[in-house]
Amino acid sequence: MTAVQTNTAGSPFGSVNAPRRSVLADEIYEILKSKLMDNVVEPGARLSIDGLSRDLKVSATPIREALARLESDGLVTKRAHHGYTAAPLIDARTFAELFRMRLLLEPACASWAAEIATPRQITAMEDLIAEMKTPLAGDGYESYKAFASQDAAFHGALAAATGVGLMVETLERLRPHAQLYRLYYTVGIADDTVREHERVLEAVTRRDQAGAAHAMSAHLSASRGRLAGALGQPETD
Amino acid sequence: MTAVQTNTAGSPFGSVNAPRRSVLADEIYEILKSKLMDNVVEPGARLSIDGLSRDLKVSATPIREALARLESDGLVTKRAHHGYTAAPLIDARTFAELFRMRLLLEPACASWAAEIATPRQITAMEDLIAEMKTPLAGDGYESYKAFASQDAAFHGALAAATGVGLMVETLERLRPHAQLYRLYYTVGIADDTVREHERVLEAVTRRDQAGAAHAMSAHLSASRGRLAGALGQPETD
DNA sequence: GCATCATAGATCCTATAGGAACTTGTAACC
DNA sequence: GGTTACAAGTTCCTATAGGATCTATGATGC
Numbered sequence A, B: 001m002t003a004v005q006t007n008t009a010g011s012p013f014g015s016v017n018a019p020r021r022s023v024l025a026d027e028i029y030e031i032l033k034s035k036l037m038d039n040v041v042e043p044g045a046r047l048s049i050d051g052l053s054r055d056l057k058v059s060a061t062p063i064r065e066a067l068a069r070l071e072s073d074g075l076v077t078k079r080a081h082h083g084y085t086a087a088p089l090i091d092a093r094t095f096a097e098l099f100r101m102r103l104l105l106e107p108a109c110a111s112w113a114a115e116i117a118t119p120r121q122i123t124a125m126e127d128l129i130a131e132m133k134t135p136l137a138g139d140g141y142e143s144y145k146a147f148a149s150q151d152a153a154f155h156g157a158l159a160a161a162t163g164v165g166l167m168v169e170t171l172e173r174l175r176p177h178a179q180l181y182r183l184y185y186t187v188g189i190a191d192d193t194v195r196e197h198e199r200v201l202e203a204v205t206r207r208d209q210a211g212a213a214h215a216m217s218a219h220l221s222a223s224r225g226r227l228a229g230a231l232g233q234p235e236t237d
Numbered sequence C: 001g002c003a004t005c006a007t008a009g010a011t012c013c014t015a016t017a018g019g020a021a022c023t024t025g026t027a028a029c030c
Numbered sequence D: 001g002g003t004t005a006c007a008a009g010t011t012c013c014t015a016t017a018g019g020a021t022c023t024a025t026g027a028t029g030c
Helices: A024-037 A049-056 A060-072 A092-116 A119-133 A140-161 A165-174 A176-187 A191-205 A209-231 B002-006 B024-037 B049-056 B060-072 B092-116 B119-133 B140-160 B165-174 B176-187 B191-205 B209-231
Strands: A076-079 A083-086 B076-079 B083-086
Touching (some): A024 A049, A024 A060, A060 A076, A060 B060, A092 A140, A092 A191, A092 B165, A119 A140, A119 A191, A140 A165, A140 A176, A140 A191, A165 B092, A176 A209, B024 B049, B024 B060, B049 B060, B060 B076, B092 B165, B092 B191, B092 B209, B119 B140, B119 B191, B140 B165, B140 B176, B176 B209
Antiparallel strands (some): B076 B083
16 A cells, blocks of 8 residues: 655645545545455455555545445445455355356346447447457556456446446446456466457347347356366366 | 443433444444335435434444445435435336346346245245235335335345345345335235235246246236336336 | 463544535625 | 625534554463
8 A cells, every 4th residue: 555645735636726526535435446446455455444544644534434335335344343354355156156147147238238239339349349459568467457457348338338227237236357357367368258249249239139148148158167267166067 | 432331211222231243333324224225214315414413412423434335335325515315216217227127137036046945945935925915004104115025025035045145135236125115105005916926936936947037027027017107107018 | 381361552433623615694786 | 676795504524532442462370
């Protein structure tokens, strides 16, 4: 945890001359959420309120609020009088549940998107796929993280193309990519993923709902198979 | 804490002699969550931190924490420097999305439960159905609330019977019954609901996965039709 | 050597105080 | 009558202080 005080104005969070559009607690929330999603804070790591207060040079109050929100988000766990801990790394059971839910939700998501996605949304998804084809710069860990981020962006854009806010929220809540991205490090980046995304988007583009659902189902099953090895378990089906 | 610790008669949180298993912020969270889920706090109502602090006779700190958690839960909304508001009543769009997601999730839920529900879990669901058949005591509003609570309990038990924690969480997060129960007041209590629950459970009991899914799908479609009138919109499909 | 107890330090939790921001009411002006 | 400016009151937000709880370490007794 490094100090955030980078501004000569004395405020940790930007110019004192600009009107505040958010409050400190919101900003702390975003900073901590980012660190948790990016695994800058390791899964299972202790999060000390006093420590964060010192590091971020703010009082405990906004820290507590931010952590309370993150608890409800499922990103941290809290034990009374003991403090907060970053949610643990995904285990085999959660992995299985996660893919089971994804295999229920995301083919339907693709099908719905095939029904009503706008040309603009489709173009945006094409751009995301093109971006995924660009060789990634940087060393191993960072490139896997970037890949996972692109992967997540494609799935997120597809959900948004359904126009069903509750689908977007439901998938966001599962946080598949934040939970799975570390597994990419073991199994490597898969060109297959990009091709599978392309097949999903082709079906969406030609308004083939069943095709989109099938392509997404195949993508998820393959993804599960690729990642399962990283968990030290063989694929079960 | 001195005021609460020495105040036996007026303590909002029970006996001062019992060891505290939770902290004040947790208890405030439960109290407020209960009031929001039960609509004791009206949808759209202002929630004043200072007001709650005075009413509950605690400082603003645990109030703020509890509200922060409830914001992430989706039960309240917050505007910086303006305060918190109870989440608004369900509108037609959210209603449509809610049933769309339920029709995706809950037939699968019933199917999964048909696969692995234990006899004990099935018996518990039978008990819940029997309870729903008991004529409800009390006046209109309270009986509709009780009915909605029983309805929710049956669906919750079914989700638990899948053994998939993420399914339980996902359905909990949608909070269908807390959002819909007010609509029961307009359309009345439906004996059909009980019969539909019975059909779902019969299929689960005989391990008929497709039958369970179909029965749940029929139940949700019928429920949607019954409740849609209360929204001032005709059923669209 | 092991178990128990006491102590110190760290951390968590809540109350309180003070400043910032917002809302409402009133007076002055056109 | 409508508009603008200002003041007062209310509420939100954060820092600080103090007490409660937990953890680790050392001392003592068996």
